[in-house]
Amino acid sequence: MGLARYIVQRFITYLLVLYIGLTITFFLPRFMPSNPIDNYIAQMQSRVGQTMTPAAMANLRNSLEQLYGLKGSLWSQYLHYMGSVVLHFDFGPSFANYPDSVASLIFTALPWTAGLLLTSTIIAWILGNMVGLVAGYFNKSRTASVLEFFGIVLYPIPYYILALVAILILAYYIPVFPLTPTFLPGAMTLQKFGNILYNSFLPGLTLVLAAFGWNILSMKTLAVATKEEPFVTYARMKGTSDWTRMTNYVFRNAMLPQVTGLVLSLATIFSGALLTEILFSYPGVGLLMRTAAGSGDYNMLYGTIDLSIIAVATAAFVLDLVYPLLDPRIRFR
Amino acid sequence: MLRIRSRTVAAQQPARPSSRRRLRLPLNPRLIIGLALLTIFVGGSFILPFFTSVDPSAQGTYWKDLPMSTTHLLGTNSLGQDIFWFLVFAIRNSLLIGVSASLGITIISCVLGLSAGYIGGWYERIVVLLTDTFICIPVLPILIVMSALMQGNTSFLMVSLILMAFGWAWNARTLRSMVLSLREREFINTARFSGAGTVAIIAREIFPYVYAYMVIGFINTILYAINTEAALAVIGLSKLDVPTLGSIIFWALNYNALLTGETVWIIAPIVATVLLFLGLFLTSTGYNEYFAYRRGVA
């Protein structure tokens, strides 16, 4: 059946994407001109001078190689890497927070990133598409031009500028929200939930605004084009109301390319989320990466890249599965 | 609807875009504003540096934290640098990085996208798989890792190379879909059956159609490249001693420009970035509209 084939195809692509992505991550540091072990040894040497004996140096190098999975031939390293990542989700120990494993630190930070990303992406997609739909459907009215103008101005502004402007306006000039978040410890209570919302508002707002512009503009273009389709014209001549036409006819068709567009921009949204977290010191994966970069915690860095690829690929796969639910032409071939 | 019009006017329109057609209407407002902004920025940032002999990135050249005046158009910052000149050089450098990275990305995505779309078969499937994979790889984490490995000696060359290695997927995918829809059009089959080779067909028949999208993609990619480098700089992981749009912001943040009241230091690059990106974006969409109009679709 058509649908089963579609799902299987997508699943195989998903697995292949994961495989190739993880492999690239494996080779990436090995192609860089710099080597973490040499870096660290150089650091140690500058710190302790020449007082390290060659035997101690060799020992250090050995343990470092084990730590970073650089022992043995390339092929055995690869197998070891693939095995530990795929089977155990193990990226090795974190150097800066030894002996905590990278995986455990990532999994602590992951819910924050996921929560922020999911809520802001969903809000931006729904709101942006609604605004774009109205602007496109009534595209001769003044309101539509204003909305489109809003989208045009918003779209090219990069994440960090939005974050800075948000900080400037809402945390500095009019201090409503905090510059950096402080979260309450302990179990989840209503108060803690409110505190989370309060502290997450600014980064969330940044992410929503960043995606909002594109959603408005692309939806408007799609809505205008769909409005000209024969089936919408025919619906008009049947005497259907504007509301029915806008929702049942224009939106249900225009949203299909929008879902595809969302899948394609997942990597960008993810990068933007990481950046925003860093700027707001939000305790997610982004901050983890930044501090790891500063402290030379390479296992953590590789782990977070792997995670990024897995996250984006999985999200894309899930959306690919949702698509047939929206488009009966895929559901029933 | 306009049956009458189509009979009397469209009869003279050729089926394919011809570069020898006259302009019928003036350029649309978006394109004009976009090009104006770009001219100011590009022209200003490339010409103005000839009028100053001071190295803007040298610290302590002037008194610190001076307000805006006629000698220092945007004042000076906490490092003793003139903000205005620093900004000018920053814009120039950002543009250089953006354009060079974008050139590389555009070439790669063109070659891959056009060839995959046209040749098809196993070749296409492999390219599509690679494209899908690279689309799922977010670039920022990779740049962060790279800069960590370089221990602060990040070179712009490395940044550009990584951008090129990972940023081609989006454009390649768009171009491939264009070629797919073109492949079945009549004139392609005509060329194929008259014995033209693959490269010749891609160059002579397909290229004129997709070239507009390539230009648009090129401009959008400049935006993307400048943006990504600046993002890296803002979090402090790029080459920070060279003035770029991102590094100004980084230094301003680092010196707590907000808290010391040095607001011009941080607002100037924000405004400059927004205007530059707006210029690029308006030029890109304006050109899109213009080209759609010339094709007779608008």
Add this chain to the structure above:
Amino acid sequence: MICLHNIVATYTTRRGQVNAVDGVSVDIPDNMILGIAGESGCGKSTLIKVIYGDLGFPLALTAGSISYGFQNDGGQEVTLANIQKEWFKRISYIPQSSMSSLNPVVRIRDQFLDFPSVSRNKAEVLERARAFVQKLGLPPQALDAYPHQLSGGMRQRVMVAIATFFQPHIIFADEPTTALDVVVQKAILLLLMNLQKEMKSTIIFVSHDMGVHYQIADRMLIMYAAKAVEYADTEESFRRPLHPYTLMLTNALPVIGDDRERQGLPGQPPSLWEPMRGCRFAPRCPLATDLCRTTEPPLLQHAAGHYAACHHADRVAELKESLANAHDLIGVSR
């Protein structure tokens, strides 16, 4: 009876204004099939749009009026002012590209029922709909399908079903058989004819295919360059046309057993953007005289129910003779 009084319909474009229909006055009786014929751009699609009441920028009615001959729910006479409320109640429309006139992501049954005059009880209406589509040759399960699952012919039947389900007085069809293969064409045409006979409604359709007109139209309105040039029973239009253009149109139709070379009509219709004097057909007309080039011929009744706009309607018969003789290459008897 639908009465059209001096209909002038104007399009406003960036280039200016143009009259796509320029002064058409005809009376259309009830309970019959009217075919509107003519070349592309003669104004026929615009005319049925106007009669349907689908006016809105950039199309406007700059002169004339229409009376439809029936009353609405409130007992008032229906005119262009309130005709929109009758859409898919007492009048309906079968669009040109019915292939793509159905919403691809919504089931047929939901599109069958989403016009305002459908009563609240959707389930009961759906039952009736299922019975109805069977009469048109569709399986009742077709209603549960999505448009892409049906063939082109089935989709066209669905459009006809939607348009006739609630027994309208008038049905408009814009090129109902274009883009269908001839077998399906015939089926759809038969369907329309049978429905019309059963419901005693009026069908007004537009087609540039003279063969279609010959098969199902009771009367024909021939249009040329935004003007009505002939209006008569179909038989009469084919056998004894009173306008040279009608003669050329009908002459182009092949006849079984007659393998003479078909005579086409050289030239093109005039551009409606240019000011025109006299009869608009004069530049292409073999019978044109100075009178034709200076004075526009009005649409006059030349025989019972047979109207033509030509100064030399009486000479058309001999023109027909001479055309037949001139191309009698093989000597096949007529």
